[in-house]
């Protein structure tokens with residue numbers, strides 16, 4: 001496979017899939033892979049979910065796109081459902097996570113602008129964060145490897161160490177507009193932020209008139225066993241960016257806000273051509289139909305426990321390969337005791353797909369619809385992979 005006409009920006013695995021069935025991906029040659037990568041937390045309901053296929057095909061035969069020049073009933077409906085299910089009153093639909101973050105950042109800046117404080121535009125962020133690849137979101141993420149060579153870093157982002165609430169407090173100045181945080185860091189290595197810390201941030205925001213922004217692009221839409229990860233803490237934000245899982249594989253995202261936080265987002269100040277189009281909205285509504293079904297999220301929590309306990313046993317057995325398990329719900333990380341790329345490869349050899357992350361972690365992000373049998377199968381494959389790597393380490397030591 002030579003993708004020679006493509007930008008070389010991705011180090012792709014030498015694998016091409018022909019179709020998917022639930023938690024499985026099948027190559028053109030008919031080889032089956034257990035998909036615990038989930039398109040990086042995007043395939044929330046697996047591949048080819050009948051309800052999503054029906055919603056997409058039905059909408060496809062009616063209407064794809066009209067632009068936001070006109071009313072889009074499916075968009076109004078999905079917006080209302082997201083508002084009903086969260087802290088939010090208002091929703092803006094986008095095509096990606098980065099665009100949802102752009103909207104969140106603009107919403108926070110506009111809020112202070114219309115309140116008579118245009119000087120308040122800076123946003124505090126945390127090390128290890130990932131917020132996307134646009135110019136503003138690489139500045140927000142603050143990672144040098146994503147900023148290098150792209151000119152001056154977009155101004156207005158002040159980064160403090162992960163989960164360092166004292167540093168966050170010290171970073172607040174008269175120019176600060178907001179604090180932006182992932183309740184569970186994804187790319188950064190599956191690092192949940194303690195409830196106490198979110199409470200502290202909420203309190204700092206109240207005290208200093210700042211807006212609290214959550215990035216739930218990866219941890220939202222049932223991934224942690226609640227519709228949104230912040231529900232575990234009970235600490236609501238003022239603004240929240242979502243994407244990935246809400247589309248179940250259809251590219252879409254959204255920025256959610258309270259009426260108060262969205263006060264500056266009036267007619268004409270922001271826009272999108274594709275965002276919220278009828279196709280995307282049909283799929284987004286269908287994803288919510290399933291995730292909000294009675295008992296669905298409780299079952300995610302139950303399955304997550306099963307997976308986590310199994311992983312802990314493997315880590316106990318092969319600490320020289322996997323030194324610990326972290327994360328919550330079906331957003332789990334294997335903290336590796338050897339290079340995570342090697343572990344990822346060994347699991348791929350077992351026909352189990354996973355995603356490397358920062359901090360030498362391997363991410364497991366199976367569809368929320370994963371079955372108990374598939375969890376047991378994945379655990380067997382992880383055990384086999386770890387056993388092989390442990391044997392290699394032992395052989396090298398002799």
Ligand SMILES: *Cc1c(COP(=O)(O)O)cnc(C)c1O
Pocket residue numbers: 095096097098099101130131132133182186187215216217218219243244
């Ligand atoms: C993936 C991700 C983004 C960016 O989403 P894109 O759709 O790739 O633009 C932003 N924030 C978090 C937490 C993510 O995981």
